[in-house]
Amino acid sequence: MALSPLAVIPEDEAVTTEDFVQPIKTYALNVETGEMGGMIDGIDAIEQFIYKAIRTARYRFAIYDDDYGSEIDALIGQDVSPELLETEIPRAIEDALIYDDRILAVRDFTLTREADKLFVSFFVDIDNDTIPVEVALDGV
Template sequence: MSTTLFPSIQPQIEETPTELELYKEVKWDFEKNIPVYQNGSPVIVTGKEAVFVWAWKALTTPRYRYEIYTWDFGCEIESLIGQVFTDELKQSEATRYVQECLLINPYITGVLDVNVTFSDEIIKISCTIETIYGEVDINV
């Protein structure tokens, strides 16, 4: 029998499931790049459509540029424009940037089939996002 002056007391940790609330976002007009309003109030979308809006805005917002956003929000992909990397390295880095950008959202569980094309100063991104509501295809 060992005796010690400092007893080891481990409190019982109660595990509570952390269920995410229904995701809500302001509906977005992607062609005009503005929020959608109806009768003077923003239109709210939920679920898969809301996650899609968030993902689109995150991918089209340069990370670290705007003080209104946290440093976790946005994508660093535009830093690859003009770099003299090989195409394979650019693709690899672009895929990593897209995944890092999107997987910060707890409603997004995976990013599949990332395809990024560079032409002059235009970047096109397409991928499939796995959300807790199902899969969403996105083209930016």
């Protein structure tokens, strides 16, 4: 078999990688306690990414690149109008998630305020599935 890039590889010898999907295994993190244990894969790994990306302040930790995290922390504790929150929270969440290749869309945001908490519900579209997400933001 020739190693020249100009050599034609017969179709029966060609290798296709279209059907191979890389696993997305990661360490399991209990977002309530911060404890790690075991491994997760698939939708569970994507859900964990969603919660971590939203809760991690962008540009604050040198271990993450500038795409990772959200800018929600800039809104928390600030005296901003409800109208601004309804605009900026969905934008900040979508901006934190959409750069990931596994996420196709972030849509249908609903914001509900209870005392000093803001509950944000939305849907994340991935290949062949939709993940419903609800996040509680304190001090908003």
